[in-house]
Amino acid sequence: MDIDIKSIMDAILNQAASLPFVSLKSATAYHINSSDMVRYVNSTLTTTPNIYTIIGNNPLGIMYDNHKHHAAFMTTVFSINNYELLAKTVPWVYRAYYSHGFEFEYFIIELKAWMEANKRYLEKKDSESINVIYEWLISRHTDMIKIALSDTEYLLPISENWLELKNAFQSALLDGDHRKALALAQDSIKNDLKLQDFYLHIVQPSMYEIGMMWEKAEISVAQEHLASAIVGRIMANISMGKDSNNGKNIDIGRAIVTASPNEFHEIGAWMIADTLEQEGWDVRYLGANMPKEDLILFVKSFIPDLLAISVTMPFNITYVKEAIAKIRDDDELKNIKIIVGGRVFNETPKLWQATGADGFAANLEDAKNLAKKLINTSMQHY
Numbered sequence: 001m002d003i004d005i006k007s008i009m010d011a012i013l014n015q016a017a018s019l020p021f022v023s024l025k026s027a028t029a030y031h032i033n034s035s036d037m038v039r040y041v042n043s044t045l046t047t048t049p050n051i052y053t054i055i056g057n058n059p060l061g062i063m064y065d066n067h068k069h070h071a072a073f074m075t076t077v078f079s080i081n082n083y084e085l086l087a088k089t090v091p092w093v094y095r096a097y098y099s100h101g102f103e104f105e106y107f108i109i110e111l112k113a114w115m116e117a118n119k120r121y122l123e124k125k126d127s128e129s130i131n132v133i134y135e136w137l138i139s140r141h142t143d144m145i146k147i148a149l150s151d152t153e154y155l156l157p158i159s160e161n162w163l164e165l166k167n168a169f170q171s172a173l174l175d176g177d178h179r180k181a182l183a184l185a186q187d188s189i190k191n192d193l194k195l196q197d198f199y200l201h202i203v204q205p206s207m208y209e210i211g212m213m214w215e216k217a218e219i220s221v222a223q224e225h226l227a228s229a230i231v232g233r234i235m236a237n238i239s240m241g242k243d244s245n246n247g248k249n250i251d252i253g254r255a256i257v258t259a260s261p262n263e264f265h266e267i268g269a270w271m272i273a274d275t276l277e278q279e280g281w282d283v284r285y286l287g288a289n290m291p292k293e294d295l296i297l298f299v300k301s302f303i304p305d306l307l308a309i310s311v312t313m314p315f316n317i318t319y320v321k322e323a324i325a326k327i328r329d330d331d332e333l334k335n336i337k338i339i340v341g342g343r344v345f346n347e348t349p350k351l352w353q354a355t356g357a358d359g360f361a362a363n364l365e366d367a368k369n370l371a372k373k374l375i376n377t378s379m380q381h382y
């Protein structure tokens, strides 16, 4: 990151750290009224003159999706009072929408519409405290644009040893050449590359880079979907083809691995499930977008030693927090060890603590060790 941009970002993070807290009551009021407020913001923006130019001739639905995500995201920010998350996410939103044709002016119009919606739908005290945060966002508009336009990239560092294979795999994904991608995966695993290493050093950095290319509008949504679909097909092939527990007859404990409610990113969770299984855990993997109530019913029926929940999108943290609170409230379930992980926590250290989980790990290796450590500690209590 260049020095000027770093100092702008540091200043924003400093200011964010001293923004006033929003009470739980105000955060809840925002949450409860958010469907009405989304409708209000949608209709205000739709009737703004020249709206199609402002949103780069994208379909209105893309803007409406942004408003829905905005409401869920701000609910998370207010309910955990984490403005570092806000400060780090907004430049991404600016960059992603700008590179897909939206004018930066759109954000000012949108934020003002949210302020008006807060005034109309919330009690005065709630809207006043929430609008302090919106005013701050509007005041930082020019800085957010500067950060968005800088070449800040969130890519994983990758060592020379893996680079060639990673680039070949990533190109095969982007070309839609599933046979080549599968052959690269199968060959490397046959040649003694551990499944976990293939996931961590080849698949994960490829997907992060593909995400960055989508963010900068260098590839289409379809190309990104194609790459994810190939990865899913390959993972099924290479992991199901392997003996679970690497053929060892060990039994560390029972684990449920899932993506959070409303979370459509499942590749990270799936990797965690396969890695734990290879370590000797008896795993139930539930996939993407697991509804909270059904997750709890399943936890009650399986009674795992470990529950691992993956979150990528900042706006899903609230759902995880609610699910974990429900589990902690239940006498039969409260001792289950719960770990969280996923992209959103990797970028904002300590954020995971807001979920109420017992621990967080940033990648497969750390997740494996953390799971074992937590289970050993809980055994010592018996």
Ligand code: B12
Pocket (backbone or CB within 6 Å): 065, 089, 092, 096, 200, 203, 204, 207, 208, 209, 210, 211, 212, 213, 214, 215, 224, 225, 228, 232, 262, 263, 264, 265, 266, 267, 268, 269, 271, 272, 308, 309, 310, 311, 312, 313, 314, 339, 340, 341, 342, 343, 346, 360, 361, 362, 363, 364, 367
């Ligand atoms: C593929 C993809 C999708 C696919 C997912 C398909 C699938 N089957 O999973 C689809 C198309 C569904 C999708 C949807 C969206 N996506 Co998307 N997506 C991606 C992409 C390109 C790759 C994700 C991935 O597979 N990563 C690889 C895995 C292995 O990495 P990981 O999840 O971080 O997992 C590792 C660790 O974090 C950890 N870990 C993960 N889970 C857990 C759990 C536990 C318990 C532990 C201990 C550890 C752990 O271990 C893993 C291995 O080391 C990312 C780019 C990126 N940087 O990730 C964007 C990205 C995440 N998506 C993004 C966006 C914006 C979206 C959408 C909002 C787009 C839209 N407008 O609709 C929606 C959101 C839908 C939703 N409600 O969830 C943005 C998010 C930006 C932000 N700041 O929040 C990203 C970063 C793209 C970008 N660069 O802008 N997406």
